[in-house]
Amino acid sequence: MSGSHGMPVGTVALELAVLVGAVVVLLWALFAPRRLQGGAPVLAAVSLATAAVLAARQLAGAEALTFSGTYSLDGAAVWAKLLILAVTAVTVALSVAWLRTDRRFGEYFTLLLFAALGAILLAGAADLMELILGVLLSSAASYVLAGYHRTSRLAGEAAIKYYLLGALTNGLMLYGAALLFGVAGTTTFATMGPVLAALTDGGGWTVAVAAALLVMGLVFKIGAVPAHAWMPDVAEGSPAPAAAFLTVAGKVGALVVLARLFQVLPEAGFAWRAVAAGLAAATMTLGNLAALWQDDVRRLLGWSSVSQTGYALMALACLGRSALAVPGLLFFLAAYAFANLAAFGVVIRLRGLTGRASYSGLARARPALALALAVSFLSLLGIPPLAGFVGKLALFGAAIEAGFTWLAVVAAVNTVVSIAYYARVLGPVYFGEPSKLLAEETPVLGPPPPSWWARWATAGTAISALAVVALGLAAEWLLAAFAGVRILP
Amino acid sequence: MLLTLSLVVPLAGAVLVAVWPRRTPERDARTLRAVAAVFAAVPLVLLAAAWARFQGTGGFEQVEHAAWIPSLGVGYTVGVDGFSLPLAALTALLFVASIVYPVDRKGREREYYALFLFLEAVSLGVFLALDLFLFYVFWDLSLVGMYFLIGVWGHGTRPERARRSALKFFLYTLAGSLAMLLAILGLYLSTEPRTMDMAAIIAQQPLSADHVGGGGGGWLATLVFVGFAIAFAIKTPMVPFHTWLPPAHVDAPAPASTILAGVLLKMGTYGFVRILLSMMPETFQRFAFPLGVLAVVSIVYGALVALAQGNLKRRIAYTSVNHMGYTMLGIAAAASLWAGDVAARSLALTGATVEMVAHGLITGALFLISGSVWARAETYELSDFGGLASRAPALTLLTSIAAFASLGLPGLAGFVAEFQVFVGGFGVYPWLAGIGLLGILITAALFLHLLQKLFLGELPERWREWPRLAPLEVAVLGVLLALVVWIGVYPRWLLDVIESAATVLVAR
Numbered sequence: 003m004s005g006s007h008g009m010p011v012g013t014v015a016l017e018l019a020v021l022v023g024a025v026v027v028l029l030w031a032l033f034a035p036r037r038l039q040g041g042a043p044v045l046a047a048v049s050l051a052t053a054a055v056l057a058a059r060q061l062a063g064a065e066a067l068t069f070s071g072t073y074s075l076d077g078a079a080v081w082a083k084l085l086i087l088a089v090t091a092v093t094v095a096l097s098v099a100w101l102r103t104d105r106r107f108g109e110y111f112t113l114l115l116f117a118a119l120g121a122i123l124l125a126g127a128a129d130l131m132e133l134i135l136g137v138l139l140s141s142a143a144s145y146v147l148a149g150y151h152r153t154s155r156l157a158g159e160a161a162i163k164y165y166l167l168g169a170l171t172n173g174l175m176l177y178g179a180a181l182l183f184g185v186a187g188t189t190t191f192a193t194m195g196p197v198l199a200a201l202t203d204g205g206g207w208t209v210a211v212a213a214a215l216l217v218m219g220l221v222f223k224i225g226a227v228p229a230h231a232w233m234p235d236v237a238e239g240s241p242a243p244a245a246a247f248l249t250v251a252g253k254v255g256a257l258v259v260l261a262r263l264f265q266v267l268p269e270a271g272f273a274w275r276a277v278a279a280g281l282a283a284a285t286m287t288l289g290n291l292a293a294l295w296q297d298d299v300r301r302l303l304g305w306s307s308v309s310q311t312g313y314a315l316m317a318l319a320c321l322g323r324s325a326l327a328v329p330g331l332l333f334f335l336a337a338y339a340f341a342n343l344a345a346f347g348v349v350i351r352l353r354g355l356t357g358r359a360s361y362s363g364l365a366r367a368r369p370a371l372a373l374a375l376a377v378s379f380l381s382l383l384g385i386p387p388l389a390g391f392v393g394k395l396a397l398f399g400a401a402i403e404a405g406f407t408w409l410a411v412v413a414a415v416n417t418v419v420s421i422a423y424y425a426r427v428l429g430p431v432y433f434g435e436p437s438k439l440l441a442e443e444t445p446v447l448g449p450p451p452p453s454w455w456a457r458w459a460t461a462g463t464a465i466s467a468l469a470v471v472a473l474g475l476a477a478e479w480l481l482a483a484f485a486g487v488r489i490l491p
Numbered sequence: 492m493l494l495t496l497s498l499v500v501p502l503a504g505a506v507l508v509a510v511w512p513r514r515t516p517e518r519d520a521r522t523l524r525a526v527a528a529v530f531a532a533v534p535l536v537l538l539a540a541a542w543a544r545f546q547g548t549g550g551f552e553q554v555e556h557a558a559w560i561p562s563l564g565v566g567y568t569v570g571v572d573g574f575s576l577p578l579a580a581l582t583a584l585l586f587v588a589s590i591v592y593p594v595d596r597k598g599r600e601r602e603y604y605a606l607f608l609f610l611e612a613v614s615l616g617v618f619l620a621l622d623l624f625l626f627y628v629f630w631d632l633s634l635v636g637m638y639f640l641i642g643v644w645g646h647g648t649r650p651e652r653a654r655r656s657a658l659k660f661f662l663y664t665l666a667g668s669l670a671m672l673l674a675i676l677g678l679y680l681s682t683e684p685r686t687m688d689m690a691a692i693i694a695q696q697p698l699s700a701d702h703v704g705g706g707g708g709g710w711l712a713t714l715v716f717v718g719f720a721i722a723f724a725i726k727t728p729m730v731p732f733h734t735w736l737p738p739a740h741v742d743a744p745a746p747a748s749t750i751l752a753g754v755l756l757k758m759g760t761y762g763f764v765r766i767l768l769s770m771m772p773e774t775f776q777r778f779a780f781p782l783g784v785l786a787v788v789s790i791v792y793g794a795l796v797a798l799a800q801g802n803l804k805r806r807i808a809y810t811s812v813n814h815m816g817y818t819m820l821g822i823a824a825a826a827s828l829w830a831g832d833v834a835a836r837s838l839a840l841t842g843a844t845v846e847m848v849a850h851g852l853i854t855g856a857l858f859l860i861s862g863s864v865w866a867r868a869e870t871y872e873l874s875d876f877g878g879l880a881s882r883a884p885a886l887t888l889l890t891s892i893a894a895f896a897s898l899g900l901p902g903l904a905g906f907v908a909e910f911q912v913f914v915g916g917f918g919v920y921p922w923l924a925g926i927g928l929l930g931i932l933i934t935a936a937l938f939l940h941l942l943q944k945l946f947l948g949e950l951p952e953r954w955r956e957w958p959r960l961a962p963l964e965v966a967v968l969g970v971l972l973a974l975v976v977w978i979g980v981y982p983r984w985l986l987d988v989i990e991s992a993a994t995v996l997v998a999r
Contacts (some may be wrong), residue, residue, distance in 0.1 A: 386628035
């Protein structure tokens with residue numbers, strides 16, 4: 003279905019649904035009266051649901067490239083899009099109560115939908131221009147989401163850091179894309195692959211530099227070393243629901259397109275396996291070591307997100323050498339996404355309490371929230387039978403099979419190290435006496451929201467935690483679905 | 492169905508206890524304990540039925556299977572054989588004993604009993620699992636359960652001490668289990684077709700010489716062996732991986748110490764037999780002598796350090812290191828394929844397994860006794876005690892039986908085990924067994940010293956009103972120690988079950 007004339011609009015129906023939804027939400031936010039602003043998240047949810055239905059239908063369809071080969075409908079892309087849609091839906095639920103006093107309540111959901119659209123475009127991108135489009139769209143929307151609390155110093159700092167780092171890496175990425183286009187004569191991955199493979203030495207320095215610059219942009223999106231510095235700041239400073247979204251959604255899309263890119267780059271010119279393995283090791287180690295020093299739970303979650311990116315990068319190093327690489331990547335991303343959402347959900351329900359010390363005794367004050375936090379952290383650690391364990395098992399297996407046993411050992415050591423900081427939060431939650439703030443149920447940031455608004459956040463947290471457990475126990479369902487998935491071209 | 496039920500019922504009980512409605516604290520405590528005891532006793536009954544049905548064919552019996560993750564070759568498979576059946580039964584018995592034993596639950600009854608029932612389910616799962624993935628799941632869950640038990644209900648000079656011991660236990664043993672995860676993956680990726688099923692892997696022997704070439708497999712087999720060995724050596728524990736044990740034991744509440752010593756430690760030695768000895772015997776043979784040396788070091792070092800302890804619970808904790816050394820000596824002797832004959836090796840392996848059962852009962856009883864002491868005295872220092880025989884005759888009798896059983900007095904279970912281990916060991920590694928005998932000598936000294944310090948001599952002023960043992964405590968300890976005596980006097984019923992598997996395993 004690579005129609006060279008006419009536009010096969012039907013293949014991008016779900017992207018259109020999200021786009022139209024975003025515009026409708028924007029119009030609603032601009033023109034609806036104050037008391038009807040609550041319709042914005044509802045409209046956003048409707049658009050996401052429509053897109054999800056369309057994506058599910060695409061699952062049953064053939065894996066192919068569309069729009070002259072620039073956009074991919076392969077299994078990995080569709081599953082990634084489904085995951086992004088699910089993450090966005092949960093974020094909408096988590097955001098409703100948090101932002102209800104904000105004057106720009108409705109526009110937030112527009113930006114959320116645009117950021118999701120950017121990530122979705124990334125997941126399906128099979129062309130350099132699509133890739134750049136996806137990165138820029140998701141980045142532009144994300145910068146604003148990060149700084150949405152306009153009077154907060156922390157949010158402003160997070161947004162500026164995010165923007166500056168993004169601007170730098172995206173600029174480098176554009177140079178790299180231009181260079182690569184110059185060498186290959188085409189921007190489409192499918193046609194680029196054979197051209198690059200035919201070059202002597204894999205194109206030598208030009209291809210290597212071009213690829214490195216291009217990869218930098220994606221490295222920023224996934225939050226890997228060396229473009230990782232924004233993640234802890236965003237996790238700490240931006241609105242908590244936005245932080246939950248930003249630490250998850252962009253990563254999913256960018257990892258899929260990075261896998262796609264790696265598959266077409268010639269190994270002789272750009273040793274992408276070694277690069278992926280090296281980045282994986284560096285990212286997971288740095289993320290873990292930095293998380294050890296954190297006393298702020300949100301910053302800790304940000305650094306832990308960095309280290310989880312490192313684990314996910316392991317799969318990219320094993321592409322093509324292990325049948326477990328792609329299923330492992332997708333499963334790990336799903337497990338990580340829901341675990342992160344559950345953890346942030348707990349943070350959102352405990353609005354204003356972010357110090358490690360104030361979480362002490364949570365198990366006696368709010369046992370359900372403590373359980374959700376425990377499930378989330380244990381899954382991020384990789385304790386069976388939670389979803390995170392199956393994901394890590396698949397990744398370790400892929401690494402060993404692909405000949406990267408040293409990487410699996412590094413990952414195992416890092417997992418042991420990560421126990422320290424997860425236990426430093428979980429331990430006091432279960433072993434400690436309730437902190438003053440928890441005991442008095444003092445709301446720290448303004449009056450508590452009306453109960454039906456807050457219920458959405460609770461529902462979002464509960465669904466994420468349940469998903470972590472369910473995916474772990476019923477892992478076969480997803481693994482069987484991922485087994486035949488391809489990454490085109 | 493029997494075996495799956497014995498896993499599901501405690502889990503269901505855990506959930507039920509966790510949501511039990513609140514009434515008055517005293518009524519709650521009694522009701523919850525009774526409910527938890529009933530749920531804990533169900534697996535004991537089911538396993539007794541399984542024992543009655545056991546035929547001793549040498550393979551896996553009463554296997555129950557369901558598909559779980561076929562894409563990864565993972566299935567839910569449980570079953571018993573001569574090694575796992577006694578250990579599973581021991582687990583169930585110790586859990587019933589620990590749940591009914593009186594201890595300070597710090598007002599958090601529901602969580603305590605729920606956690607205990609959960610821990611029972613996953614501990615039984617480790618012994619009954621016949622699939623590597625399932626084994627790993629239950630192994631890690633047992634760590635999580637014990638971590639919370641020690642952290643919340645532990646006692647120490649300061650409250651953070653219990654949490655620190657819990658964290659040290661968790662970190663150390665989880666590090667080991669991650670090494671085991673890599674080893675499991677290495678083993679799994681060598682199987683053809685890919686499977687995690689233990690019976691299939693035992694039949695395939697994927698890392699043997701015919702598959703990978705070179706005597707006992709090349710570097711992959713070595714790495715896989717080392718990964719498993721580290722995990723099991725930490726759990727057993729063997730010197731030098733034992734440093735997590737004393738703090739965890741001392742700071743845990745008495746019933747949790749009993750489970751730690753009686754059940755969790757056995758998982759390490761069971762792993763050596765079930766996974767390494769069955770699936771990689773050629774590789775094990777290469778490492779048998781070094782492991783034997785480490786075992787003897789554990790025996791002698793554990794006994795010597797125990798002798799030096801002035802703290803009752805720490806002393807008992809170090810004797811665990813010593814006794815697990817006997818078990819490891821027996822396993823190492825059984826693993827050597829070229830030295831000694833089949834009969835000696837089979838004897839050593841049987842002795843090792845009997846030691847596992849005996850140690851579980853004996854040291855379990857000793858830790859429960861130390862719990863009774865703590866409840867009455869709030870101290871473990873031996874120098875604080877003396878002359879208790881006049882005030883607490885039942886305590887004296889029970890402690891003496893346990894102490895003599897631990898040092899290996901003939902007529903009690905410890906002797907049966909140690910006799911078999913040493914006779915078998917002499918047939919394979921005479922020098923190692925000879926040095927190991929020193930351990931028995933030192934253990935005798937330390938236990939006699941313990942009895943003397945606790946029960947003989949002058950009764951200090953503050954123990955004039957030492958309360959007697961409650962009937963419940965006497966009953967529980969009585970059951971455990973009666974079993975010890977019975978095994979010591981008439982061990983045939985236990986040996987038959989174990990030998991059915993041991994003889995088959997070493998003859999391969």
